[in-house]
Amino acid sequence: MNAEIIAVGSELLLGQIANTNAQFLSEKLAELGINVYFHTVVGDNAGRLEQAVRVAQARAELIIFTGGLGPTKDDLTKETIARLLGRELVIDEEALRSIEAYFARTNRTMTENNKKQALVLQGSTILKNEHGMAPGMAITLNSITYMLLPGPPKEMQPMFLKYGRPFLMEQLGRHERIESRVLRFFGIGESQLETDIEDLIDQQSNPTIAPLAGDGEVALRLTAKHHSEIEAKKLLDKAEQAILERVGRYFYGYNDETLFKKTVKMLKEKKKTIAAAESLTGGLFLTELTAIPGASQVVRGGVVCYANEVKEKVLHVPASVLTTDGAVSERCAQLLAENVRTLCHADIGISFTGVAGPDPLEGKPVGTVYIGISTPENETEVYALALPGQRDAIRIRTAKYGCSIILKKLAAAYEG
Amino acid sequence: MNAEIIAVGSELLLGQIANTNAQFLSEKLAELGINVYFHTVVGDNAGRLEQAVRVAQARAELIIFTGGLGPTKDDLTKETIARLLGRELVIDEEALRSIEAYFARTNRTMTENNKKQALVLQGSTILKNEHGMAPGMAITLNSITYMLLPGPPKEMQPMFLKYGRPFLMEQLGRHERIESRVLRFFGIGESQLETDIEDLIDQQSNPTIAPLAGDGEVALRLTAKHHSEIEAKKLLDKAEQAILERVGRYFYGYNDETLFKKTVKMLKEKKKTIAAAESLTGGLFLTELTAIPGASQVVRGGVVCYANEVKEKVLHVPASVLTTDGAVSERCAQLLAENVRTLCHADIGISFTGVAGPDPLEGKPVGTVYIGISTPENETEVYALALPGQRDAIRIRTAKYGCSIILKKLAAAYEG
Numbered sequence: 004m005n006a007e008i009i010a011v012g013s014e015l016l017l018g019q020i021a022n023t024n025a026q027f028l029s030e031k032l033a034e035l036g037i038n039v040y041f042h043t044v045v046g047d048n049a050g051r052l053e054q055a056v057r058v059a060q061a062r063a064e065l066i067i068f069t070g071g072l073g074p075t076k077d078d079l080t081k082e083t084i085a086r087l088l089g090r091e092l093v094i095d096e097e098a099l100r101s102i103e104a105y106f107a108r109t110n111r112t113m114t115e116n117n118k119k120q121a122l123v124l125q126g127s128t129i130l131k132n133e134h135g136m137a138p139g140m141a142i143t144l145n146s147i148t149y150m151l152l153p154g155p156p157k158e159m160q161p162m163f164l165k166y167g168r169p170f171l172m173e174q175l176g177r178h179e180r181i182e183s184r185v186l187r188f189f190g191i192g193e194s195q196l197e198t199d200i201e202d203l204i205d206q207q208s209n210p211t212i213a214p215l216a217g218d219g220e221v222a223l224r225l226t227a228k229h230h231s232e233i234e235a236k237k238l239l240d241k242a243e244q245a246i247l248e249r250v251g252r253y254f255y256g257y258n259d260e261t262l263f264k265k266t267v268k269m270l271k272e273k274k275k276t277i278a279a280a281e282s283l284t285g286g287l288f289l290t291e292l293t294a295i296p297g298a299s300q301v302v303r304g305g306v307v308c309y310a311n312e313v314k315e316k317v318l319h320v321p322a323s324v325l326t327t328d329g330a331v332s333e334r335c336a337q338l339l340a341e342n343v344r345t346l347c348h349a350d351i352g353i354s355f356t357g358v359a360g361p362d363p364l365e366g367k368p369v370g371t372v373y374i375g376i377s378t379p380e381n382e383t384e385v386y387a388l389a390l391p392g393q394r395d396a397i398r399i400r401t402a403k404y405g406c407s408i409i410l411k412k413l414a415a416a417y418e419g
Numbered sequence: 420m421n422a423e424i425i426a427v428g429s430e431l432l433l434g435q436i437a438n439t440n441a442q443f444l445s446e447k448l449a450e451l452g453i454n455v456y457f458h459t460v461v462g463d464n465a466g467r468l469e470q471a472v473r474v475a476q477a478r479a480e481l482i483i484f485t486g487g488l489g490p491t492k493d494d495l496t497k498e499t500i501a502r503l504l505g506r507e508l509v510i511d512e513e514a515l516r517s518i519e520a521y522f523a524r525t526n527r528t529m530t531e532n533n534k535k536q537a538l539v540l541q542g543s544t545i546l547k548n549e550h551g552m553a554p555g556m557a558i559t560l561n562s563i564t565y566m567l568l569p570g571p572p573k574e575m576q577p578m579f580l581k582y583g584r585p586f587l588m589e590q591l592g593r594h595e596r597i598e599s600r601v602l603r604f605f606g607i608g609e610s611q612l613e614t615d616i617e618d619l620i621d622q623q624s625n626p627t628i629a630p631l632a633g634d635g636e637v638a639l640r641l642t643a644k645h646h647s648e649i650e651a652k653k654l655l656d657k658a659e660q661a662i663l664e665r666v667g668r669y670f671y672g673y674n675d676e677t678l679f680k681k682t683v684k685m686l687k688e689k690k691k692t693i694a695a696a697e698s699l700t701g702g703l704f705l706t707e708l709t710a711i712p713g714a715s716q717v718v719r720g721g722v723v724c725y726a727n728e729v730k731e732k733v734l735h736v737p738a739s740v741l742t743t744d745g746a747v748s749e750r751c752a753q754l755l756a757e758n759v760r761t762l763c764h765a766d767i768g769i770s771f772t773g774v775a776g777p778d779p780l781e782g783k784p785v786g787t788v789y790i791g792i793s794t795p796e797n798e799t800e801v802y803a804l805a806l807p808g809q810r811d812a813i814r815i816r817t818a819k820y821g822c823s824i825i826l827k828k829l830a831a832a833y834e835g
Contacts, residue, residue, distance in 0.1 A: 016455045018446030021437045025460070030434030039432045040467055042460035044441070051456055058474055279723075285709025286702025289723045293701025296777050296810060304725035306733075307695075307705045313720040313763050317733075347729050361712050394712060 004037045004175060007063035009055055011071035011080050012154055013046040024069040024152075024159055031163065034181060034226055035171060037065065047077040056087055064147055065171070070154030072137035074116045080151055081140075085124055088144055092122040095129055098138040105136050124151075130166035134158045141170050148174055182235040183226040185215070186243060187260055188253040189407050193221045199249050203242070210242050219392075219400040220262075255410065262406035263291040269413045270301035270351075277409070278347035279305035280318055280339035280354040282330065283372065288355060288402040303347040308339065318342045329365040331356055333373055333385045340375030341383055352377040353409065355401050359394045369393075372401050376408055420453045420591060423479035425471055427487035427496050428570055429462040440485040440568075440575055447579065450597060450627075450642055451587060453481065463493040472503055480563055481587070486570030488553035490532045496567055497556075501540055504560055508538040511545055514554040521552050540567075546582035550574045557586050564590055598651040599642040601631070602659060603676055604669040605823050609637045615665050619658070626658050635808075635816040636678075671826065678822035679707040685829045686717035686767075693825070694763035695721035696734055696755035696770040698746065699788065704771060704818040719763040724755065734758045745781040747772055749789055749801045756791030757799055768793040769825065771817050775810045785809075788817050792824055 008025045015022055025042045032039050040062065045055045052071075059066045071080030085092045099121035106113040120137040123129055130139030130150075135158035141150040150167055152159045172179065188196060197204065197214055200223075204212045210227035225242050229235035247254055256265050270277060279288050286307045292298050308314040311325050320330075320338045328334040336354050344352025357372030358364040370390040377383040386408060390397045424441045431438055441458045448455050456478065461471045468487075475482045487496030501508045515537035522529040536553040539545055546555030546566075551574035557566040566583055568575045588595060604612060613620065613630055616639075620628045626643035641658050645651035663670055672681050686693060695704050702723045708714050724730040727741050736746075736754045744750040752770050760768025773788030774780045786806040793799040802824060806813045 015442075015458065016445055017449050018442045018444070018455075021439045021442040022458070023437045026431075026434045026437040028434070029432055033433050039434075040462065040464075041471070042431065042438070042458070044458035046456065048456075054478070055457070062470070276726075278729075281702070284706075285714075285718070286697070286705035286721075286723060289702035289725070290700075290706045293723075293725060294811065294814070298701075299725060302701075302725050304723040304729040304733075305702075306722055307702060307709075307720040309705070309709060309715060309718050309720035310692075310763070313694075316764070317720075317722075317762060346733060347726070348732070395710065398710070 004064050005062070006032055006037050006039045006065040006067065007041040007043065007059040008039060008067050008069070009052075009059060010042070010044045010069045010154075011047065011052060012044075013048075013077075015044045016046045024154070024156060027156065027160055028067055028069070028163065031168060032171075034183075035168070035175065035177075037171070037175075047071065047079065049079050049083050052079065052083045053087060056084065060147060065150070065174075066147065067150045067152065067167075069152045069159055072120065072139070072151060072153045074114075074120050074136075076116075078119075081122060081124065084149060084151065088124070088142075088149070090142075090144075091125040093125045094118070094121050095123045095138060096121075098123065098129065098132075101132075101138075102136045124149075128170060130162050130170070132158055132162055133165070134161055139163075139167065141167065143174065177228075178230045179228040180230065180232045180235045181226060181228050182232065182239055183210075183224060184239050184243065185258045186223045186225065186246065186254060187256045187258075188221045188223075188250065189219070189255055189262055189403060191221060191250060191253040196221050196223075196250060196253070200246055203245055203249075207242060210238055212242065212246070219396065219403055255407070262403050262410075264295055266406040266409050267292055267295045267298050267301060269410055271297070273413050275350040275413065276301050276303050276348075277351045277353065278303045278343045278349035279405075280314075280343035280352070280356075281305060281307050282309060282314070282339070282354075282356040283359040284355045284398050284402050284405075285309055287398050288353070288405050291402060303349045305343050305347060314339065318346065329367070331358055331365050331367045331371055331373065333375075333387065336373035336375035336385045337377075337383045338375075340377035340385075344377045344379075350378065351409065351412070353405055355405060357388075357390075357397070357401060359397050361394060370397055372397070372404075374401070374405055374408055376412060378412070420480050421478070422448055422453050422455045422481040422483065423457040423459065423475040424455060424483050424485070425468075425475060426458070426460045426485045426570075427463065427468060428460075429464075429493075431460045432462045440570070440572060443572065443576055444483055444485070444579065447584065448587075450599075451584070451591065451593075453587070453591075463487065463495065465495050465499050468495065468499045469503060472500065476563060481566070481590075482563065483566045483568065483583075485568045485575055488536065488555070488567060488569045490530075490536050490552075492532075494535075497538060497540065500565060500567065504540070504558075504565070506558075506560075507541040509541045510534070510537050511539045511554060512537075514539065514545065514548075517548075517554075518552045540565075544586055546578050546586070548574055548578055549581070550577055555579075555583065557583065559590065593644075594646045595644040596646065596648045596651045597642060597644050598648065598655055599626075599640060600655050600659065601674045602639045602641065602662065602670060603672045603674075604637045604639075604666065605635070605671055605678055605819060607637060607666060607669040612637050612639075612666060612669070616662055619661055619665075623658060626654050628658065628662070635812070635819055671823070678819050678826075680711055682822040682825050683708055683711045683714050683717060685826055687713070689829050691766040691829065692717050692719050692764075693767045693769065694719045694759045694765035695821075696730075696759035696768070696772075697721060697723050698725060698730070698755070698770075698772040699775040700771045700814050700818050700821075701725060703814050704769070704821050707818060719765045721759050721763060730755065734762065745783070747774055747781050747783045747787055747789065749791075749803065752789035752791035752801045753793075753799045754791075756793035756801075760793045760795075766794065767825065767828070769821055771821060773804075773806075773813070773817060775813050775817075777810060786813055788813070788820075790817070790821055790824060792828060794828070 339354035
């Protein structure tokens with residue numbers, strides 16, 4: 004099945020927004036094995052939209068429209084397609100009730116033009132809008148399937164996943180479920196990960212294994228198809244197991260998990276509190292942890308010891324250490340971790356000191372980083388890293404390394 | 420002049436990237452008064468690209484292509500257009516030399532297929548690529564102008580601005596310069612700003628005034644056209660003056676300035692150091708300041724006093740204040756600002772305490788924020804805010820308010 008995606012909206016042609024809907028749909032259609040051969044963007048203009056539809060009819064078996072389903076007179080996707088297909092637009096009673104309910108719920112008066120949103124192509128399958136008012140719809144005529152989706156991504160995406168995709172799978176004669184799972188890794192590069200599991204990626208067709216990368220992390224998206232949801236999940240489990248046998252020591256979580264969320268979760272689970280002394284990260288580690296609701300149960304706080312005087316006066320790193328070893332040193336990291344822990348009465352103290360750049364510091368190159376971790380039970384450990392990249396990348400990677408060190412500590416030291 | 424933008428690249432049809440090139444070009448073409456009526460995306464396939472070009476030829480006077488100029492056999496934009504237009508591809512000697520120089524500079528061996536990148540449409544105007552290897556080109560045949568640009572945005576954007584846009588202006592018979600300037604505001608809402616200068620926006624056609632918004636900030640983009648660069652800048656100056664007469668007290672900077680950059684810059688200028696006590700912001704304020712290279716000259720550091728015990732033990736807020744006034748109080752903000760300043764030996768102490776949510780705290784609603792600012796010269800001031808939005812928005816707005824308070828302080832207290 005060959006598809007074309009037509010986005011309707013003058014805001015796209017004025018460059019006010021990018022066509023992220025086409026990107027989203029293309030990715031999802033690719034998973035279904037549907038070839039997307041063209042994207043078209045056209046403005047809120049009936050004549051040009053009609054022209055775009057005629058061009059698409061000559062080259063696609065599936066045409067997905069996004070946008071132009073709203074209440075204003077500029078919204079004319081349904082009207083144009085109805086005219087082209089010689090179909091009536093009729094009020095869908097369920098959609099109308101849901102629009103009325105939407106206004107009632109938000110305490111607003113429903114104006115007459117909002118009724119227009121309940122109009123649908125006669126004989127089409129309605130795709131419910133659970134995040135807005137305008138319903139979507141799909142209809143097949145003369146061997147071409149037309150699917151109309153709303154423009155706002157927060158309405159379009161859930162509608163497509165819940166109602167649009169199953170409709171297409173039905174059309175394709177597939178009664179499969181698509182289940183996907185993202186495995187997240189830290190501490191291993193993308194190319195290393197791909198090399199380690201190259202044969203798995205190549206041999207595997209169900210589930211497919213696709214690497215994703217960003218910000219010092221790597222992830223793998225596994226996508227399985229099976230008519231039974233349980234079997235699809237079993238396929239994912241099996242592939243996951245094979246992958247983790249190879250690179251499990253770098254694995255930290257699933258789907259939208261982050262290292263920071265995982266760290267807060269594990270600290271809560273182990274009932275441990277944390278404090279941080281941040282030099283090169285300037286507060287980034289604590290900022291990320293405290294961005295998570297409920298972090299206050301485990302995050303005590305800490306000291307941003309950017310200036311050496313703050314390291315000395317607030318965190319009691321002796322001046323002699325700062326002058327002989329330097330601020331960027333194993334010894335300094337050790338003392339910072341120990342002293343911030345006791346100062347803030349935390350169970351775990353962690354410290355970050357290093358060179359974020361752009362210039363070297365104390366004769367140490369950009370990317371030199373020391374992370375100290377202190378607990379009352381064990382001797383303080385210091386990890387020395389040489390990180391690639393520039394200032395921002397070094398800072399965020401340092402903070403993430405901090406999480407991975409804490410996670411290891413929590414798994415090991417407080418086991419059982 | 421009516422235009423169509425054709426992006427060539429299978430990665431777009433697979434949903435791996437969004438078509439941000441079309442967005443960028445659409446915005447720039449709109450500034451020139453060129454109507455963009457269609458965007459098309461097509462894969463790396465000669466037949467379908469040819470089809471897309473034929474469709475565009477029937478409806479556009481300007482067709483801009485992005486992508487498909489690289490060295491691989493999948494890159495076939497030039498070849499396809501040459502065939503369609505009946506034009507030869509010829510080696511451009513300057514482009515070839517620049518490609519050879521590029522390889523020499525990066526110490527890599529130039530493979531034979533890279534020569535392909537120096538091929539251009541015979542008789543076309545070459546658009547130099549100063550950020551990559553493949554040159555762009557433009558040619559007008561049978562009343563249609565074809566412009567070919569590379570796919571990577573970091574090559575395409577500067578090429579278009581420096582060479583592509585002047586070519587189009589020449590075509591349009593315009594010998595104008597386009598100058599634009601962004602004015603940045605904080606502390607005023609988008610709708611308030613628009614209301615305050617509505618008549619200016621409406622009356623103004625040169626420069627045009629377009630509002631931009633995001634993250635609690637508002638900006639205005641002024642775009643002026645004039646054949647003389649000096650006159651274009653004068654037009655911008657005049658409009659800017661009219662705007663700032665109305666809303667100048669919210670203005671903080673130009674173009675890619677941020678409140679954090681401006682704060683570091685002004686602290687350096689006034690030779691003042693700063694320390695922060697961060698409760699609800701959890702380190703975000705210091706993280707943003709220290710993200711700026713050279714921040715170490717003025718940022719001493721501070722304390723992330725997330726737990727009340729840290730406020731008490733490290734920053735000496737009496738337990739009585741925490742129990743009677745509460746951590747979220749004017750009195751607490753005052754003491755935090757004063758004590759972090761003295762603890763870190765800074766010229767300015769700033770504090771952030773409040774309720775980021777999701778739940779209320781001490782009976783105070785989400786969005787309640789106190790910011791304290793302490794200097795040795797003046798009595799400590801505390802600003803009470805009630806911020807809208809959720810956790811992340813409240814935290815970043817609080818940090819930005821901190822900047823605006825410091826900027827006001829620096830302008831007032833250390834004047835002259």
